[in-house]
Amino acid sequence: MKKLLLALALIPSFASANVIPTLPDVVKLAGPYEITENEAQSSVIHLYIPENGIGVVGILGGDKFSVADDSSNSIQLSITDNENTVFIDNNLSVGKATTIGIGTYCGRSISISVHSIGNDSKAEQIKPKLAITSTACPASMAKKAEK
Numbered sequence: 001m002k003k004l005l006l007a008l009a010l011i012p013s014f015a016s017a018n019v020i021p022t023l024p025d026v027v028k029l030a031g032p033y034e035i036t037e038n039e040a041q042s043s044v045i046h047l048y049i050p051e052n053g054i055g056v057v058g059i060l061g062g063d064k065f066s067v068a069d070d071s072s073n074s075i076q077l078s079i080t081d082n083e084n085t086v087f088i089d090n091n092l093s094v095g096k097a098t099t100i101g102i103g104t105y106c107g108r109s110i111s112i113s114v115h116s117i118g119n120d121s122k123a124e125q126i127k128p129k130l131a132i133t134s135t136a137c138p139a140s141m142a143k144k145a146e147k
Contacts, residue, residue: 034131037063037108045112047088047128050119055088055128063106063134072098075114088128092116106137 035043037059049055059065064083075098076089086102094116102110110132 034133037061037104037106037132037134040110040130040132041108045110045130046115047112047130048115048117048121049088049090049128050121051090051092051094051116052119053090053128055090055114055130057086057088057102057110057112057130057132059084059104059132059134061134062136063104063108065102066105067103068100069102070098070100070114074098075100088112088114090114090116094118104134106134108134 047055047057057065065079065086066083068077068079068086070077072092074090074092074096076091077100078087078089079085080087083105088100092098092114097113097115100112100114102112104110112130
């Protein structure tokens with residue numbers, strides 16, 4: 001009888017273990033990671049780059065980067081000739097942060113918060129890389145992305 005009561009008492013805890021958590025409206029991501037272009041557009045992305053280090057944002061698939069901009073004199077951005085990679089040259093002081101914006105030919109906009117961390121940071125704290133997987137552009141934008 002005690003075993004039966006114990007088993008009945010444990011059943012609710014097993015059932016609650018399978019509950020899938022819901023995500024808040026704003027998803028905070030910390031790379032390195034690979035996400036879809038829809039996730040990139042609907043998320044707040046945080047990259048943790050060592051002081052005087054380089055961060056990388058790449059795009060795979062049918063889309064390409066068209067523009068990258070920042071509001072800081074301490075970050076330099078460059079898009080590669082093939083328009084698949086944005087390099088983020090971090091010259092922010094340790095502990096400082098700024099936001100950059102990246103746009104694609106398919107009309108996606110990506111916002112990234114860049115956090116400058118010390119060069120002596122632990123490896124698991126350094127998150128300087130993001131890969132975005134994309135699909136083909138809608139027909140109306142396909143010619144721009146094929147450049």
